[in-house]
Amino acid sequence: MKKIFILTGEPSGDKLAYKVVSKLKQSNSDIEYLCVGGVHLNSLGIKSIYDLKEITYIGFTSVLLNIFKIKKKIDETVEKIIQFKPDILFSVDSPDFTLRVAEKVKKINPNIKTIHFVAPQVWVWREHRLKKLKKFLDHVLLLFPFEKKYFDRRNIQSTFIGHPLLETIDRNKIDVTQIIKEHKKIISIFPGSRGSEVKILMPILIDFIKMMNKKHKDIFYVFHSTSEYNKSIQDRLLKEGFTNCGSIFDEKIKSEILKCSIFAIAKSGTVSLEICNAKVPSIIIYKMNFINYLIVKMLVKVKFANIINIAADEEIIPELIQSKCNSKNIYNKIDSFFVNKQSIKNQIDKTEKIIKNFKTNKSSEIAASILTSSL
Numbered sequence: 001m002k003k004i005f006i007l008t009g010e011p012s013g014d015k016l017a018y019k020v021v022s023k024l025k026q027s028n029s030d031i032e033y034l035c036v037g038g039v040h041l042n043s044l045g046i047k048s049i050y051d052l053k054e055i056t057y058i059g060f061t062s063v064l065l066n067i068f069k070i071k072k073k074i075d076e077t078v079e080k081i082i083q084f085k086p087d088i089l090f091s092v093d094s095p096d097f098t099l100r101v102a103e104k105v106k107k108i109n110p111n112i113k114t115i116h117f118v119a120p121q122v123w124v125w126r127e128h129r130l131k132k133l134k135k136f137l138d139h140v141l142l143l144f145p146f147e148k149k150y151f152d153r154r155n156i157q158s159t160f161i162g163h164p165l166l167e168t169i170d171r172n173k174i175d176v177t178q179i180i181k182e183h184k185k186i187i188s189i190f191p192g193s194r195g196s197e198v199k200i201l202m203p204i205l206i207d208f209i210k211m212m213n214k215k216h217k218d219i220f221y222v223f224h225s226t227s228e229y230n231k232s233i234q235d236r237l238l239k240e241g242f243t244n245c246g247s248i249f250d251e252k253i254k255s256e257i258l259k260c261s262i263f264a265i266a267k268s269g270t271v272s273l274e275i276c277n278a279k280v281p282s283i284i285i286y287k288m289n290f291i292n293y294l295i296v297k298m299l300v301k302v303k304f305a306n307i308i309n310i311a312a313d314e315e316i317i318p319e320l321i322q323s324k325c326n327s328k329n330i331y332n333k334i335d336s337f338f339v340n341k342q343s344i345k346n347q348i349d350k351t352e353k354i355i356k357n358f359k360t361n362k363s364s365e366i367a368a369s370i371l372t373s374s375l
Contacts (some may be wrong), residue, residue, distance in 0.1 A: 002375045005086040006035035006046065007077070007101060009094025010056045011193040011226055012270050014038035015251075016117065017092040019164040021046070024368040031375075034084050036077060039227060053228060056194055070097070078301070079103045086112060087375050092117040098125055099133070106136035113374050117141040117367060119151070130154040139374070143368050144358055146311065161367050162360030166277050184220040185242070187334075188258050188280070190266040191233070193226050197267055198233065200287050206240055207266070207327035213244070215335070222261075223247040224254045224271075230333060263334060269306045272317065273358070276308060276351040281344040283318045283333050287325040308354050316350045346366045 006021060010015045017038035023043065024031070033039050055073050060319040078101055081089060089105055089112050091098035102114045119140050120129060133156060134141075140151055141156040151158035191201045209221055225233050225247050233247040248254055255278075258264065263283040264275045274284045284306045304310050306317050320329050337343055360366065 001030055001032050003032045003084060003086040004033075004090055004371065004375075005081050005084055006033060006037060006086045007081075007098050008035070008037050008041070008052065009097040011038050011040075011052065013093035013098075013118070014040045014052060014355065016164055016270075017041055017090070018044065018363045018372070019167075020090075020092075020117065020367040021365040024371055026370055027368060030342060034080075034086070049077070073097075074104065077101050078108070081105050081112075082108055084108075088113045088115055088371060089118045090371060094246060095120040098139075098237040102134075103136045113138045115139045115141065115371060115374060118143055119124075119147050130156065139370060141370065144307070146312070159370060160360075161316060161370075163273060163355075163358050163365035164363045164367075165274050166355055166359045167361055167363060185218055186257060186261040187219055187221050188224055188261040188264040188275075189221055190224045190264065190271045190275075192267040192269070193229075195229065198229050201267060201285065201325075202233070203327065204285075204287070204327050204330070206236070208265075208330045209242065209245065210240075211327060212334070216338075219244065219262075221245045222257050224258070225249045238290060257337075263337065265330065265334075266318070268321070272306055272308060273355060276317075276355050279348050279352070281337060281347050283330065285320045285325045285330065286367050287322055300314045308351055309356070311354050312350065316347055316354070 006017050008017050014214050017035075017037060021044060031035045033044075033046045033208065035046050035048050036050065036052065036055070037046060039049045042048060051072075055070070057196060059312070070257065074097065081175045082105065089102055091102050091114065099116065099120065102116065105112055107115055114137050116137050120133070130150065131154060134154050137156065142148055142151070142158055142160045145160050148158055148160050148283070157182060182302055188204060191198050191205060207308070221242075221244060223233050223237070223246070224288045227249045230247050230249040237245045248257065258275065258280060261278075261280050264280050264285055266272050266275055268284045268286040272282065272284060286305060303313075304315060305319050305321055308317055309315050309319065317331050320326075320333065
């Protein structure tokens with residue numbers, strides 16, 4: 001029996017891996033799996049060698065503070081992979097963790113094929129890493145078409161497969177009237193999947209809702225959380241005495257709520273593509289500690305944080321980053337959108353054109369076929 005080890009480093013990677021492996025399981029049942037994963041891969045009956053949250057760190061300072069713990073986890077992971085003797089190590093996103101593991105595994109056992117999904121953002125920073133990646137990666141699966149030229153330059157085998165989160169999936173419609181009653185207008189809020197993100201953004205978002213409640217009485221705010229942080233967010237909302245807020249973590253319900261939303265506020269990241277795909281107008285927010293921000297500012301070579309804006313080379317989706325990320329600015333941006341309906345239409349029209357280039361509508365299929373052919 002062939003073996004695949006799936007290596008993720010955070011919830012978004014777990015979600016992407018789930019989509020590919022779900023497709024792979026449909027076409028090939030004779031594969032044994034083991035992983036570092038979360039709730040999504042676990043739902044497929046794939047055992048994780050430890051809890052994903054043990055390695056989910058954010059920011060440069062967090063990594064530095066936990067450097068010995070991370071090194072120990074990398075070594076432990078490498079050891080488990082070598083013991084498992086997979087035909088393929090399928091690493092997904094989180095390059096600072098997954099690629100360090102992949103490099104060590106390849107040195108110990110060059111016969112293990114290394115396939116990485118979600119290319120390191122060399123177009124944002126650290127393009128010099130490509131020379132190093134060539135030594136231990138056999139194939140890179142790309143989310144975006146413009147990435148391929150960077151890997152072709154170094155003769156690294158790569159395939160543009162499109163973004164799985166942009167694929168149209170037929171689902172039975174879920175009735176959300178029990179969650180959102182009285183046909184209220186919904187604003188979806190995505191505060192992040194990491195504890196440090198939630199901790200920084202929640203006070204800002206709570207103050208924003210208080211400001212909105214003074215003027216807009218008919219809006220219901222839904223926080224899209226993870227199972228890990230859902231209860232703490234709910235408790236915080238109850239403590240504030242909000243009667244027009246809720247928090248959810250079920251993926252199917254989240255998807256339906258998003259489609260019903262009039263607007264979205266999202267932490268910068270992959271979720272922005274899902275929001276655009278649902279044709280919901282949005283703004284991007286992000287805040288990190290000052291030292292991390294200075295380091296990022298020195299390293300990045302792009303003007304924007306959001307992939308849509310980077311691809312368009314213009315700020316289609318407003319970005320409120322660092323000092324601009326405060327409750328008053330969020331309120332003013334959204335209030336101005338409500339006043340100027342044309343700005344909403346313009347954003348949706350422009351984002352539609354951008355994400356059209358990111359779609360293949362069979363990304364999971366393409367990824368699954370590459371994994372199958374590599375076995």
